Amino acid sequence: MYNYRILILSILLFFSCEKNKTKSTEETTTLLYEVYAERSDFEKFLSFYDEDMVLEDFIFGERIEGKENFKAFFDWPNPKFQKLEDKALIVKDIIVNKNKAVVRGYFTPFKWGDYTSERMHFTTILEFNESGKIVKHQDWINYPSTLIDYNTRKNSNDWLK
Numbered sequence: 772m773y774n775y776r777i778l779i780l781s782i783l784l785f786f787s788c789e790k791n792k793t794k795s796t797e798e799t800t801t802l803l804y805e806v807y808a809e810r811s812d813f814e815k816f817l818s819f820y821d822e823d824m825v826l827e828d829f830i831f832g833e834r835i836e837g838k839e840n841f842k843a844f845f846d847w848p849n850p851k852f853q854k855l856e857d858k859a860l861i862v863k864d865i866i867v868n869k870n871k872a873v874v875r876g877y878f879t880p881f882k883w884g885d886y887t888s889e890r891m892h893f894t895t896i897l898e899f900n901e902s903g904k905i906v907k908h909q910d911w912i913n914y915p916s917t918l919i920d921y922n923t924r925k926n927s928n929d930w931l932k
Contacts, residue, residue, distance in 0.1 A: 799903055800865055800872040810859040813847040821904035828910045832925030841908075853882040860893070870899045878912070889915055 803819045806812060817838065826835040826844065835844045846852075862876040878891045891913050898907035 795903060796870060796872055796899055797865060797867040799899065800867065800874060800897060803897075803905075804860070804862045804865075804874060804876075808858040808860050808862070810847065810854060813842075813845075816845075816847070817842055819905055820908070821900055821902070821906045824904070824906050824908065826908045826910070827927065827930065828912065829927040830910075830912055830914055831919065832927050834925075834927070834930055851882075851884045855880045855882060855887070870901075872897045872899075888918075891915070 799819065803816070806816045806819075820838050820841060822838045823836075824838055824841060826833070826841050828834075833844065835841050856879040858879060859881065860876055860878045862874060864873075864875040866873040874893075874895045874897065876893060878888070878893060880890060881888050893910060893912045895911070896907075896909040897905050900906045
């Protein structure tokens, strides 16, 4: 009888830990996208990422390794960027499974120099390490065809090994 109680307590503890881990991933993802939507605190945004993180933008064909390269690629402080709405993006769904999150939504219109963007759907997969930092960020963004030269862009299929 005593072993049975220990077994039941162990199982409950296991599921409790799994639930808390999932909740933590969900809370972190939600907070990340709140910061992203405001698009005003680049350092806070970067704080969600591990130093050795990888960004894969499948449509644009970019694979960025390391937080410093990610920072340069995202380039939030660039004065060419101008938000046209309160939020830079709108999140429609967040799905979490252990240390991974799938986020679906759209970017709101913005200006980049003289160019004005339209809304763009996105789906992102985030993978978190044990410390709760993002180690892999995969983007599928429905960029307008005017932003991508499909004849000269890098081919994300080249990453397959």
